[in-house]
Amino acid sequence: MILVLSGTSDGNGLIRELVSLGYRVLATAVTPYGAHLAREAGAVEVSQGELDKTSFKELVQKKKVRAVIDATHPYAEKITSIAQEVAEDVNIPYLRLRREFAPVPQHPLVKMASDWEEAAEAAARAQGNTVFLAIGSRRLEVFTNYEGLRKKRLVVRILPDRDSLEKCLKLGFWPRDIIALQGPFSYELNLALFREYKAEVLVTKDSGHTGGLLEKIQAALDLKLEVILLRRPPEPPGLRLEEILKVLEQTCKGVFKG
CATH class of the missing domain: 3.40.50.720 (NAD(P)-binding Rossmann-like Domain)
Structure with missing residues (x-):
C-alpha cells in the first residue's frame, strides 16, 4: 500500500495516476469533502481527520504502508513534519510532490x-x-x-x-x-x-x-x-510526478501493484 497525503488537486491527480498504473493507494484528508474527492480519484481507502504522530504511525503500521507521498498544501507544515518523522522511524521512503512556484509580480501594491x-x-x-x-x-x-x-x-x-x-x-x-x-x-x-x-x-x-x-x-x-x-514556508525537497513514479518503480520493484 502507498500512502498519499492528499487534500489538494495535486494530490488527487497523483492518486489517479498511481491507480491507473495499478498501485493500491491509501489516502488521507482532513475534511469529509477532501475524503470524498480522494475516493473519487481512486483511493481504495481514505483516512479522514487530523493525525498526530502516534495515530499516523499506527496507520502506517496497520495498513502495511511501504511508501509515503506528501502532496499536501505547502502551508500544511505540521503533517509534513509528522510524515517525515514517521517515515524515518519505520524506515520507508518519504517523497514530496513538488508544487511549482508561480512568479510573483514585482509591483508596488x-x-x-x-x-x-x-x-x-x-x-x-x-x-x-x-x-x-x-x-x-x-x-x-x-x-x-x-x-x-x-x-x-x-x-x-x-x-x-x-x-x-x-x-x-x-x-x-x-x-x-x-x-x-x-x-x-x-x-x-x-x-x-x-x-x-x-x-x-x-x-x-x-x-x-x-x-x-x-x-x-x-x-x-x-x-x-x-x-x-x-510567503510560502520552507518545504522539503520535492520531486516531479515522473520522478516519484521512477523512485517507486526502482525502490518498490512493483510490490505495491495488484
Whole structure:
C-alpha cells in the first residue's frame, strides 16, 4: 500500500495516476469533502481527520504502508513534519510532490508577509476598509482577533464545507461576508468577486500555479487592490510526478501493484 497525503488537486491527480498504473493507494484528508474527492480519484481507502504522530504511525503500521507521498498544501507544515518523522522511524521512503512556484509580480501594491501575524498587521495598515481574505478558514482567528482590523470589513472566501462555514459564523462573520466556493478561480471570477464585494485589500497565500495565484493577483492589481501575500514556508525537497513514479518503480520493484 502507498500512502498519499492528499487534500489538494495535486494530490488527487497523483492518486489517479498511481491507480491507473495499478498501485493500491491509501489516502488521507482532513475534511469529509477532501475524503470524498480522494475516493473519487481512486483511493481504495481514505483516512479522514487530523493525525498526530502516534495515530499516523499506527496507520502506517496497520495498513502495511511501504511508501509515503506528501502532496499536501505547502502551508500544511505540521503533517509534513509528522510524515517525515514517521517515515524515518519505520524506515520507508518519504517523497514530496513538488508544487511549482508561480512568479510573483514585482509591483508596488504587492507586499510580502513572513507569517500570519505580519499579514494581519499589514492588512490593518493598508488603505481601504474592505479586506478580502482568500486564505481558507484555518487561520481566520488571527485576523478576527487583531485589534487593528476590528473596524474593517472582513470578507472571507472558504471551501463550501460545514466545518469551514461553522467556524466563520462562530468567529462573527456575517453570512453576507462569506463566500463558499471551491477553487482555483479564473481571472474573470476573481475580478467579479473583488468588484461585487468592493474589496480594497487582498490577503492570500503563495499557492503557486495550482492554486491560481497569478489569476488572483492579476485581478487584484487590475482593480488597484493592495495585495498582502503570505510567503510560502520552507518545504522539503520535492520531486516531479515522473520522478516519484521512477523512485517507486526502482525502490518498490512493483510490490505495491495488484
